[in-house]
Amino acid sequence: MKALLLDSVNKEVKEVNPQGLEDYYDMIGCKCIDIVTRSIGKNWYEIICDDEGLLTNDPIISAIDNFGQVMLVGNLIICGPVDGEGELTDLSDNDIKYIKKRIMTLDTRLHEDVLMLTQCGY
DSSP: OOEEEEETTTTEEEEEOOOSHHHHHHHHTOSSEEEEEEEETTEEEEEEEETTGGGSSSOOEEEEOTTSOEEEESOEEEEEEEOTTSOEEOOOHHHHHHHHTTEEEEOOSSOSSEEEEOSEEO
């Protein structure tokens, strides 16, 4: 599956091809994942994230809404929407460009130069 990894820990964004749960856990660096549906701008995507990210000692914000409110923390894998069988789908090259335009480097109270997905919504 062609996806986009927003690695907030190593401060990089890259295309990835995760093949299943083990890859998700390795890329995100967590023990419990969640797959959530979120809008990014006007388009909808599936985002694989750390389900317990807010319970860590020092969470790094990785997604905010249009008002700067925290949506997600930690590393994120952004995928296409689920298909008719409930399987995650590939991102197109246009999707990747669209999403990358909405990733910015911002400072928070506790961290500088954080890669953050903006315009994220329910």
